[in-house]
């Protein structure tokens with residue numbers, strides 16, 4: 001290249017760069033589809049609000065983290081539901097920390113979003129920031145877990161699962177299964193790998209188990225949190241196996257990722273996760289039914305039973321916002337219907353509070 005062409009080339013590059021800056025390329029990325037992530041603290045500009053547009057509803061979504069397959073499916077469902085004309089979604093991943101979620105909500109308030117959607121990590125500690133949202137006139141919709149606030153008018157409505165009902169179904173299945181197999185109640189010795197302590201899903205699933213243990217005279221050997229992750233599920237199960245040697249019969253995991261981890265620990269200790277209690281198998285029970293791996297384990301009987309927890313809340317949240325936009329008042333608490341899965345032929349249905357649930361093939 002001679003000097004003149006080099007100079008022309010440089011001018012062209014500069015003009016292209018200028019055009020990119022003027023058209024806003026590189027700024028205003030609201031979320032990165034495919035990665036599903038926009039970590040707080042990683043890219044402060046990542047959730048910049050676009051210029052206000054009367055036809056666009058801006059929704060700030062504070063997701064609690066990315067701890068499980070359920071959570072990834074839930075995030076994806078939200079991103080897809082709002083990836084449409086008329087909406088702008090500002091997504092923030094709280095990385096499992098309530099303080100990050102509080103910061104995200106404050107940022108959304110500054111950005112004057114139209115709605116805040118909050119998937120809270122744990123139940124307590126939300127009063128102040130939700131008062132700030134109310135003072136700013138921004139409706140808050142809760143998704144998945146709940147908040148425990150003195151004044152329920154601090155949020156408009158909630159959509160999610162009945163976690164205790166999920167647990168009542170799973171333990172009803174266990175009761176029916178052990179009865180069919182002729183396992184006496186005092187042999188039903190359970191360890192409980194809990195979810196994130198203080199989250200609605202953990203509270204409901206732990207409570208349901210505690211009630212069933214009492215009602216059926218089962219034995220609860222120990223409880224410890226696996227934080228809804230595979231890694232911690234494996235660690236907690238390895239510790240339980242060391243502590244209780246061969247006393248454990250049932251492993252009640254509060255989500256599928258913990259169950260996958262627990263099975264890894266069981267199998268690397270030379271034991272088997274499976275349905276034959278009389279042959280020394282450990283019966284694994286779990287929740288979600290979202291991950292392919294967990295459903296495959298359930299097909300093989302290595303997870304004996306999964307109480308479904310449905311993560312596809314995006315369209316539901318959008319429908320709630322549409323109701324509010326039309327000036328209607330949605331129900332305060334919106335529950336999702338859920339199923340129960342097991343590949344084992346012994347129990348084909350259970351009945352809870354007069355409602356019959358078919359036990360479906362995973």
Ligand code: GYE
Pocket residue numbers: 067068069070071144145161199201228254255256257287288309
């Ligand atoms: O079961 C678990 C996730 O709150 C329902 O959180 C949710 C739970 C879900 O990490 O996998």
